[in-house]
Amino acid sequence: MTPSPSHLVLIPSYNPGPKVYDTVRAARAQWNPVWVIVDGSCDGSAEGLVAMAAEDAGLHVEVLPENRGKGAAVLYGLTLAEAAGFTxxxxxxxxxxxxxASIPEFMARSAVEPDAMVLGVPQFDASAPKLRVRGRKVSNGWANLETLWMGIGDSLFGFRVYPAKPLIAVMQQQRWMRRFDFDPEAAVRLCWYGVRPVNLPCPVRYFDAGEGGVSHFNYLRDNLLLTGMHTRLFCGFLLRLPRLLLRRLVSRTRR
Known part of the structure; x- marks a missing residue:
């Protein structure tokens, strides 16, 4: 597979269990290059991934010495990717x-609309925990309010294509977006920045422990984290409201 000069797959990874090897192989079967940022894992997966990369020129693995959070791992990979010429x-x-299997479709849409972020909208099956499916509607409602309904189909789903330069700029402007709450805050702040969301449906599968599934989600801790994030974003929304309203008015005038 010819390496893409502009688009890469970036996989942040923290103690993922054995599923990570299938994930990386599947991604490599669909795209070149694939980068994995090991976020201080202590489950032995770092060593296995480094061994895989040694035999695959299309796979690059970076190992961080300690766990910093999903957003921090993504920012680390983004910075390296932009320095290497990826957009x-x-x-x-x-x-x-x-x-x-959805990687090529998302990459193709990004190539057609490079100024947009391509957001996956999860299509849940029976494996999805009902509490999490219902709970995400709250976060989605807040995200759309905070952006004056710019069109965020799903704020929490992490399968998405970002333009690197705007996301790096947004993340470097403040100290947030470094942990589990990275995905919704990235979508909202990029909308504020002027990056338009494009939504594509995307299937999602939840694996239970018997299938090798690993979840680091903690209902109390992470919901408190999301609540604090949306409180912070809503305050930012109020400060930006005149500008957002003006942008919406100009957009409608141009139609």
């Missing part, structure tokens, strides 16, 4: 929930 990254989780 866009597709982020996907390492635990096998995201469909590697």
């Amino acid at each position: 866009h990254v597709l982020t996907m989780d390492s635990d096998g929930q995201h469909p590697a």
Whole structure:
């Protein structure tokens, strides 16, 4: 597969279990190059991934010495990717929930609309925990309010293509977006920055422990984190409201 000079797959990974190897192989079958940022994993996966990269020129693995959070791992990879000349990254989780088969479709849409972020809208099956499916509607509602309904189809789903330069600029302007709450805050702040969302449906699969699934989601801790994030974003939204309203008015006038 000829390496793409502009788009790469970026996989942040923290103690993902054995599913990570299937995830990386599946991503490599669909795209070149694929980069994995090992975020201080202590489950032995770092060593296995480094060994895989030694035999595959299309796979690059960076190992961080300690766990910094998903957003921090993505920013680390983004910075290296931009320095290497890449303009866009597709982020996907390492635990096998995201469909590697959708990578070409998302990359193709990004190539057609390079100024946009291409957001996956999850299509849940029976494996999805009902509490999480219902709970994400709250975050999605807040994200759309905070952006005056610019069109964020799903704020939490991490399978998406970002333009690298705007996302790096947004993340370097403040100290947030470094942990689990990275995905919704990235979508909202990029909308504020002027990056238009494009939504594509995307299947998602949840694996239970018997299938090798690993989840680091903690309902109390992470929901408190999301609540604090949306409180912070809503305050930022109020400060930006005149500018957002003006942008919406100009957009309608041009139609």
